[in-house]
Amino acid sequence: MLTILQKEFNAFLNSPVAYVVLGVFLIATGLFVWVFPDSSVLDYGYADLQTLFNLAPWIFLFLIPAITMRTFAEEKKAGTIELLLTRPLTDGQIIGGKYLACLLLALLALIPTLLYYFSVYKLGSPEGNIDSAATVGSYLGLALLAAVFAAIGILASALTRDQIIAFLVAVVGCFLIYSGFDSLASVLEGSPAYYISQLGIAAHYRDLSKGLIDSRDVVYFFSVVAVALQATRLVLRSRNW
Numbered sequence: 288m289l290t291i292l293q294k295e296f297n298a299f300l301n302s303p304v305a306y307v308v309l310g311v312f313l314i315a316t317g318l319f320v321w322v323f324p325d326s327s328v329l330d331y332g333y334a335d336l337q338t339l340f341n342l343a344p345w346i347f348l349f350l351i352p353a354i355t356m357r358t359f360a361e362e363k364k365a366g367t368i369e370l371l372l373t374r375p376l377t378d379g380q381i382i383g384g385k386y387l388a389c390l391l392l393a394l395l396a397l398i399p400t401l402l403y404y405f406s407v408y409k410l411g412s413p414e415g416n417i418d419s420a421a422t423v424g425s426y427l428g429l430a431l432l433a434a435v436f437a438a439i440g441i442l443a444s445a446l447t448r449d450q451i452i453a454f455l456v457a458v459v460g461c462f463l464i465y466s467g468f469d470s471l472a473s474v475l476e477g478s479p480a481y482y483i484s485q486l487g488i489a490a491h492y493r494d495l496s497k498g499l500i501d502s503r504d505v506v507y508f509f510s511v512v513a514v515a516l517q518a519t520r521l522v523l524r525s526r527n528w
Contacts, residue, residue: 289384291383295385315342319338319342334410347433347461350396351437358445360453379520393437424495432492439460441516442519446522
């Protein structure tokens with residue numbers, strides 16, 4: 288699995304994909320956090336990074352499927368998937384290596400945004416006037432969100448040999464699990480609305496963004512990842528049916 292992880296990650300770094308993903312993410316978040324007057328921290332007057340944490344999931348919704356769309360679809364189209372599957376590797380090792388490479392690249396995009404935190408920390412009046420607990424929870428939420436989106440993207444790529452179709456399926460899947468359940472819950476009332484909202488990512492992400500790191504939220508994210516990766520494994524096994 289580590290060999291596949293290294294191979295896939297090096298392939299990203301040797302292609303424009305990694306640099307486009309990092310560039311688009313940092314430029315978009317930088318403009319909204321620091322430049323655009325309607326969302327700029329400098330004009331907002333409060334020492335927080337809520338703009339970043341509200342915007343990042345929507346950017347990830349498109350960027351992560353762009354990362355994952357080639358993982359299996361390209362292998363199928365090039366005819367190398369059979370060669371890969373005949374190697375002395377389990378399906379789990381193949382999926383795990385590709386998945387971790389995609390997730391690592393997505394997490395790499397978050398690292399430069401730590402400069403935003405230190406900048407706001409210094410600009411606060413008094414210095415350090417920022418809710419660090421909420422910031423840590425929000426970063427954890429973004430990391431877990433990226434993990435879920437990457438798992439859904441891997442599944443979408445395994446379903447088709449066309450990268451564009453894989454991208455579109457992944458975007459729709461990520462959108463539905465992030466915002467779809469919340470939208471459905473908004474038209475309902477009472478306990479059904481609450482339980483339906485809990486099926487989506489947004490409710491759990493909001494809880495983490497408040498600095499409330501609840502094990503139930505963390506378990507939810509890992510459960511969705513596990514289901515998506517297991518579904519990918521079933522798709523690969525279907526070649527033997």
